[in-house]
Amino acid sequence: MALSREFIGLVIKATGSWYTVVNRETAETIECKIRGKIRLKDVKTTNPVVVGDLVNVEVVEGDDVGVISKIVDRKNYIIRRSSNLSKEAHIIAANIDQVFLVVTIDLPKTSREFVDRFLVAAEAYKIPTTIVVNKIDLYDIDARVELELFKMDYALAGYEVLEVSALREDNLDLLGSRLSGKISVFSGNSGVGKSTLLNALLPDLDLKTGKISDYHHKGTHTTTFSEMFGFNNDGYIIDTPGIKGFGIVDVKKDELFHFFKDLFKYAEGCKFYNCTHTHEPGCAVKEAVTNEKIAFSRYESYLKILDDEGEKYRAKM
Template identity: 50%
Template structure:
């Protein structure tokens, strides 16, 4: 049996990276469950799995999942009783927020922090698009900054346009499994492109009507950047269901 880490999940197929960097497309056999949670996807990005090769050794079948150190989940929909695994075995979760275009609401931040705390995942709150903040937006950021730092969370500010804060972010991500989450349009894929321009992820627009981001990342995927960073890009979400 071969071992590897899941770096991409598209529903029924999972991309697995082996220790020698070989990439294998795998399906699953049997049912995998998280105790007490009904998950729509049994395997997630970040999972360490065992698999068996197909007869022609072109694909694989996942037969086992190593015990997870932690995981991030969200509700599949507001009315659903099932959950979706977003990422597993995470060292740091980066919650990207913005005071403008789109504005991140505090209930969204709080729900994510509660979820991450429940599964023992350290969180860094990253305020993006600071180059666009007027005085009101800057005051709002400073107010939230004071609240969350007093609660023990590390906060950082960044501008992907001016490159402010990029090197500090890069330094804190190095050598870790990082997951980036936040509202659609907040800049998750752009950050990955800035950290490693060879990735070239598609970047979404902002809806003029709702001032909300349009989804461009439709599934979670882990990227191994040239600077020694493993980073999981997640689908943009406009709300985060309480666990």
């Protein structure tokens, strides 16, 4: 069986068994399978090939499907474990320029700890992240107060927060203006409106979204695989399935604070070079928390992650 051709392509859709790969030189799209032996060097993941990967595709003469034979080394990725205790990791997307972490203050409420865990994973690869608070059309007075606190806390932490409504199309021009020329991934809990936002940003798109009738506004995992779409011929956006738990992968306990931008900024003032920012005297991080230079909820997330018995980096200390 003669190989008729071979090319490096971009994975734009990954279902777990089939992968859609585009050859960016010819704009040809081809469905591919993976050759059995592809293994990543370092990480054990449930998904060997992910959206955003550049892969080598081999096509046998006469076939209309390809075989992925190799993954080009990734520039970065967002990786998580589905729970703190699970051993296997899952990569959300690879080779990305920026992340939009979509959250909701209410209906459903995204937890601060989830946000902070996600931000740690993005910081580990220095992937710029913008927090998008969606569904602002639904917020009552309590939720609006909470939103103001949220914005203050994350401004202190060094993150931009965009308030949007996919439904009312509030601030979508602003969000859209950030997408040009970049590969962007939308991630977050199920039901926060990632697919609805993409549909609003790209009117030709018709992604499946959750039913309004969902009484408790809990996510129902409507999107089941990741997919990348062109944005105005000038960028790509990736819709991803909603995620619940966020177990951190490959961050050592004693380095965790490096990935909290706000804690890291103050840590150089600590008395002890190996300060863990928990019990030590002369800790500049704790002092900054007391003086409200670091949001208490960020520090609380740091302590919770440190304390997490299941976290892998504990064993590495």
